Amino acid sequence: MRTSLNEIEHIERHLSDRLPGEESLLMEARMCLDMELAQKVSLQEETYALVRQYGRKKLKAEIMLVEKKLFTSPGYAGFKQRILSLFG
Amino acid sequence: MNKTHQPYIDQGEGLFTRLYLEAFPATAAFISKRGGSLTQAKDIFQDALIIYYEQVYSGNTEIKLTEKAYLLGIAKNLWYARAKGPGQQEAFDSIDSLFIADIKEPDLSENKLMSFLETAGEKCMEMLKAFYYDKMSLSKISERFGFSGTRSATVQKYKCLEKVRDEVKERKLEYEDFTE
Numbered sequence: 001m002r003t004s005l006n007e008i009e010h011i012e013r014h015l016s017d018r019l020p021g022e023e024s025l026l027m028e029a030r031m032c033l034d035m036e037l038a039q040k041v042s043l044q045e046e047t048y049a050l051v052r053q054y055g056r057k058k059l060k061a062e063i064m065l066v067e068k069k070l071f072t073s074p075g076y077a078g079f080k081q082r083i084l085s086l087f088g
Numbered sequence: 089m090n091k092t093h094q095p096y097i098d099q100g101e102g103l104f105t106r107l108y109l110e111a112f113p114a115t116a117a118f119i120s121k122r123g124g125s126l127t128q129a130k131d132i133f134q135d136a137l138i139i140y141y142e143q144v145y146s147g148n149t150e151i152k153l154t155e156k157a158y159l160l161g162i163a164k165n166l167w168y169a170r171a172k173g174p175g176q177q178e179a180f181d182s183i184d185s186l187f188i189a190d191i192k193e194p195d196l197s198e199n200k201l202m203s204f205l206e207t208a209g210e211k212c213m214e215m216l217k218a219f220y221y222d223k224m225s226l227s228k229i230s231e232r233f234g235f236s237g238t239r240s241a242t243v244q245k246y247k248c249l250e251k252v253r254d255e256v257k258e259r260k261l262e263y264e265d266f267t268e
Contacts, residue, residue: 001246004250005250008249008250008253012249039257040253043253043256043257043260044253046256047249047252047253050201050202050252050256051213051217051220051221051252052220052221053198053202054205054206054216054217055220055221056138056221057202058217059137059138059141059221060134060138062101063104063134063137063138064134065101066105066108067108067130069105070105070108070112079108079109082113083113083126084126086113086116086117086120087116087126087129
């Protein structure tokens, strides 16, 4: 892998606590001295958060499709009726 | 939207249909008894399913209760947390991050960035989601996204991370320029 990708992998291991103790300390020290590296770490954290948001959004869309099916499809009319009766 | 990749775990729709049939009636009864509406019951159950999915299917949390009891438990917690008032999101956000502990929430204009990534970077986002959110194995990812093997999938995963990270940086700079 090219250098920048190796660095991304290293940052990932750092962020997920998978670096051995010494390497982790070294990384912390480097981040104090190298603002560009510190920024990359911070941006990478934001990227993971963004992926999680994206995952949730997609998952929710799928869940809503299932919900719609259960409340509109004639095959689930009994289920729908049972739920609606609770809120009569 | 690209339809070639089905990013959800194989059980997909079948899983959620089953969980709705098994656990939604009890959740709806609980919420109805406490004066809640059907819309509230639906909202809470949707979030409970997301939490359940993150914990069990992609988080590898082992649960000792039945799926129904577990889902009802999450829904009850969400209901009580939301009934407290403004801290509505608290319960949802307090679920441990599945990626990294104490992850920071993005402080940039998230929605704009998200919609950009959904269109311009969809393939990368789908792949990153498959790996980090759905916790799909690299061999499965290779198969699904058409890579020659796990090595190639790994390289692609880091390329995508770099691409999205660069995009986050760029958008952030643009946003800062705009607000200054």
